[in-house]
Amino acid sequence: MLIVDAHEDIAYNVIVHGRDYTFSAQETRAREAGDARTLAETGTCMLGLPEWLAGRVGIIFGTLFTMPIHYAVSLGEGAQSWAYATPQDADAQAMQQLDVYQRLVDENPRFALVRTQRELDTVLATWKDDAPDAERKRQIGLVMLMEGADPIVKPQDIGRWYERGLRIVGPAWVAGTRYAGGNGAPGPLTDEGVQLLRMMKDFNLVLDVSHLSDQACLEALDRYDGPVIASHSNPRSLVPGPRQLSDDMLKALLTHDGIVGILPMNPMLRADWRRGDRKDAVTVADVAGAIDSVCQMAGDAAHVGLGTDFDGGFGAESAPAEIDTVADLGKVADALKVRGYGRVDVEAILSGNWLRLLRRSLP
Numbered sequence: 367m368l369i370v371d372a373h374e375d376i377a378y379n380v381i382v383h384g385r386d387y388t389f390s391a392q393e394t395r396a397r398e399a400g401d402a403r404t405l406a407e408t409g410t411c412m413l414g415l416p417e418w419l420a421g422r423v424g425i426i427f428g429t430l431f432t433m434p435i436h437y438a439v440s441l442g443e444g445a446q447s448w449a450y451a452t453p454q455d456a457d458a459q460a461m462q463q464l465d466v467y468q469r470l471v472d473e474n475p476r477f478a479l480v481r482t483q484r485e486l487d488t489v490l491a492t493w494k495d496d497a498p499d500a501e502r503k504r505q506i507g508l509v510m511l512m513e514g515a516d517p518i519v520k521p522q523d524i525g526r527w528y529e530r531g532l533r534i535v536g537p538a539w540v541a542g543t544r545y546a547g548g549n550g551a552p553g554p555l556t557d558e559g560v561q562l563l564r565m566m567k568d569f570n571l572v573l574d575v576s577h578l579s580d581q582a583c584l585e586a587l588d589r590y591d592g593p594v595i596a597s598h599s600n601p602r603s604l605v606p607g608p609r610q611l612s613d614d615m616l617k618a619l620l621t622h623d624g625i626v627g628i629l630p631m632n633p634m635l636r637a638d639w640r641r642g643d644r645k646d647a648v649t650v651a652d653v654a655g656a657i658d659s660v661c662q663m664a665g666d667a668a669h670v671g672l673g674t675d676f677d678g679g680f681g682a683e684s685a686p687a688e689i690d691t692v693a694d695l696g697k698v699a700d701a702l703k704v705r706g707y708g709r710v711d712v713e714a715i716l717s718g719n720w721l722r723l724l725r726r727s728l729p
């Protein structure tokens with residue numbers, strides 16, 4: 367079975383923390399062992415090429431993630447070294463991140479950018495086990511996702527970003543952007559945000575509502591009739607708070623045939639879990655429970671997947687008991703089977719639903 371992960375902040379971590387994702391997670395842990403800032407900001411590394419291959423994580427939505435300076439200031443000195451004050455700064459930083467992905471692909475045949483159906487087909491073919499030399503040829507396909515749209519200086523620039531390979535756009539991150547309120551900065555979809563959605567539709571770009579404020583999320587879903595997802599958001603019914611999707615937001619997403627990426631991260635699964643609590647207080651059964659709650663609301667298993675965010679601020683100490691690295695993601699499939707899910711539904715959840723989205727959206 368193949369796995370698709372709808373959210374990893376690879377380029378940001380390469381630039382800000384000097385991570386090299388061609389190393390194994392274990393090697394990266396050894397390299398980062400004495401680096402207090404990285405450990406505080408990312409936790410214990412869970413990602414690396416050997417683990418993606420071992421876990422059969424064949425497609426990843428890799429982010430272009432930028433942070434506004436006013437928010438970075440609130441995080442302390444370290445975070446400010448790579449944050450933006452103007453849209454032009456944000457543009458330059460997101461471009462640098464695109465270059466990181468391009469370099470990864472250029473320097474390592476194990477990685478490929480996925481911008482078209484044809485490129486998707488090429489990557490998927492490498493995961494067919496009957497191919498000769500199958501194991502040595504497997505590739506990780508990277509789909510570009512912008513988390514926070516301030517790097518798009520004007521909505522009219524979206525064509526330029528599309529040419530560069532961008533395929534999924536999240537208008538806001540926690541702190542909000544010129545385009546929309548964020549989960550930490552409530553506000554509407556702005557006039558520019560409305561314009562951005564109009565331009566996105568021309569290119570059939572995917573709208574990612576993760577991190578949007580409640581108001582902006584509902585307004586965006588009301589207006590956008592292209593493909594929609596929440597790349598990394600859990601239901602608010604499990605953990606209260608604006609970072610999670612309310613029932614109304616979930617329903618609006620499902621009405622638009624959207625897909626929700628569940629984070630297998632303890633603080634997103636259990637309201638009473640705090641950083642530093644026991645890792646094994648949460649298990650993959652909790653992940654299956656979060657997935658199941660979306661399936662119950664949708665009435666099927668066609669609208670949920672995984673969006674791990676495994677390098678988005680929490681590390682292995684904050685993941686469920688059975689998950690040490692991304693190579694363990696398949697254990698979510700086991701937990702779904704225990705819950706009564708059949709093979710077809712489990713496959714849809716681990717990869718099929720995201721692949722359907724890509725089939726619907728890529729040129």
Ligand SMILES: [Zn+2]
Nearest residue numbers: 513577598678
């Ligand atoms: Zn995020």
